[in-house]
Structure formats: structure tokens, C-alpha cells
Amino acid sequence: QSALTQPPSASGSPGQSVTISCTGTSSDVGGSNYVSWYQQHPGKAPKLIISEVNKRPSGVPDRFSGSKSGNTAYLTVSGLQAEDEADYYCCSYTGTYIWMFGGGTKLTVL
Amino acid sequence: EVQLVESGGGLVQPGGSLRLSCATSGFTFSSYWMHWFRQAPGKGPVWLSRIYSDGTDTIYADSVKGRFTISRDNAKNTLYLQMDSLRADDTAVYYCVRGSYYHFDYWGQGTRVTVSS
Numbered sequence: 635q636s637a638l639t640q641p642p643s644a645s646g647s648p649g650q651s652v653t654i655s656c657t658g659t660s661s662d663v664g665g666s667n668y669v670s671w672y673q674q675h676p677g678k679a680p681k682l683i684i685s686e687v688n689k690r691p692s693g694v695p696d697r698f699s700g701s702k703s704g705n706t707a708y709l710t711v712s713g714l715q716a717e718d719e720a721d722y723y724c725c726s727y728t729g730t731y732i733w734m735f736g737g738g739t740k741l742t743v744l
Numbered sequence: 745e746v747q748l749v750e751s752g753g754g755l756v757q758p759g760g761s762l763r764l765s766c767a768t769s770g771f772t773f774s775s776y777w778m779h780w781f782r783q784a785p786g787k788g789p790v791w792l793s794r795i796y797s798d799g800t801d802t803i804y805a806d807s808v809k810g811r812f813t814i815s816r817d818n819a820k821n822t823l824y825l826q827m828d829s830l831r832a833d834d835t836a837v838y839y840c841v842r843g844s845y846y847h848f849d850y851w852g853q854g855t856r857v858t859v860s861s
Contacts, residue, residue: 637788667846668845668846668847670846670847670848672789672848678853679839679851679852679853679854680789680839680848680851681851682847682848682849685846685847685849686846686847691847691849723788723789725789725847725848727845727846731794731803732791732805733791733848734791735788735789735790735791736788737787737788738787738788
């Protein structure tokens with residue numbers, strides 16, 4: 635199984651909004667409500683920021699939002715801040731106890 | 745506060761073995777599925793294995809099936825990963841993770857495994 639497809643990079647200026655895509659198939663993203671997003675700063679462990687397509691865990695700023703259309707999931711970061719500069723990974727449960735991650739998107743705050 | 749602390753990583757020769765441990769605290773360990781992930785430099789996390797809360801069921805990614813064994817000791821609040829027949833492409837940072845079907849909500853800080861002669 636191939637990893638989910640994410641753009642390798644994205645960027646925006648402080649205060650702007652950026653959307654990162656995550657494309658899979660009907661066997662994973664398209665067929666699953668269990669799509670999650672993770673933020674990872676250099677040298678740190680991934681941190682859950684979106685669960686079940688669009689749910690924000692406690693403590694995650696509401697600047698982060700998730701959505702899905704067909705086989706593609708989206709992470710939108712609104713009101714970009716310097717601390718949002720990080721790698722972002724999507725993840726989808728594919729059924730039969732298999733979870734797949736995307737290759738990651740490096741978000742740069744200009 | 746939930747804490748997951750991995751240990752046991754290091755340098756090992758191809759064909760060798762390592763046993764990773766993950767000491768947990770701050771939650772009822774015996775109530776949660778636990779997972780192992782790894783992440784090679786510059787790559788995304790890769791799910792490796794899951795174990796049920798009571799340890800009665802395990803499952804593995806094809807890449808490690810037959811070589812790695814996940815286990816847990818609920819009395820010690822500790823998760824393990826026995827890694828045998830290690831190869832160069834097993835080189836990565838290994839993470840202990842609490843999770844379910846819908847997300848992985850707590851990650852350890854990771855332990856580095858390097859397979860090289």
C-alpha cells in the first residue's frame with residue numbers, strides 16, 4: 635500500500651490561511667471517517683491536531699480545521715503564526731487494522 | 745499528565761536483535777490499545793504494530809511481520825517491542841503511541857535505532 639499523497643511544501647505569511655491536501659483512495663481517505671492530522675516540529679514527536687476528519691482535541695487552537703471531500707482530506711491553518719511552521723502529516727485508517735500516513739508537508743511561515 | 749518514555753534503542757549489526765521498552769504513566773494503561781511506529785529521517789511516521797488493551801490480540805505491518813513482536817505488561821504499565829533479524833532499512837526513530845481506530849493521541853519522545861555494520 636502506498637502512502638497518502640501530500641504536497642511536499644506549503645507556505646504563507648503571518649495572518650494568512652493555508653490549506654494542505656491529503657489524497658488517498660476510496661479504500662482509505664474516501665471510505666473512512668477516521669482521518670487525522672499531526673503536527674511535528676523538528677526533533678519532536680508528532681502531535682495530534684485533528685481527529686475524525688474535523689474534530690479538534692482539547693488545547694488545539696481553533697485556527698486549525700479539517701475537512702474531507704471524496705478521496706481528499708484537507709487541513710486548513712487560519713491566521714498563520716510563526717509557531718505553526720512545522721511538518722504536517724495526515725493519517726487514515728484503512729480497515730483491517732492498517733493505518734496509513736501521508737508523506738508530510740513542510741509548512742513555512744514567510 | 746500522560747507520559748510515554750521509550751528506551752532500548754541503539755546501534756546494532758544487521759541480523760541482530762533489540763528490545764524496546766515504553767514506560768507509561770498518567771493514564772490507565774490497561775484500558776488502551778497501544779502501538780509502535782517508526783520514522784526514518786525525512787520521512788513520515790509508519791505504523792508498525794498494535795496490541796489490544798489486554799494483550800490478547802496483536803497485528804503487524806507486512807514490513808515487520810515475523811521479525812518484530814509487540815507485547816505489554818499491564819502490571820508494570822509498560823509496552824515492549826522485540827525486534828529480531830534487523831536490517832539496514834529498520835533504521836529509524838521508534839515511537840510508542842497510545843491510540844485507537846480514530847487517532848493516535850499521545851506519542852513518546854522516540855528512541856533511535858541504527859542498524860549498521
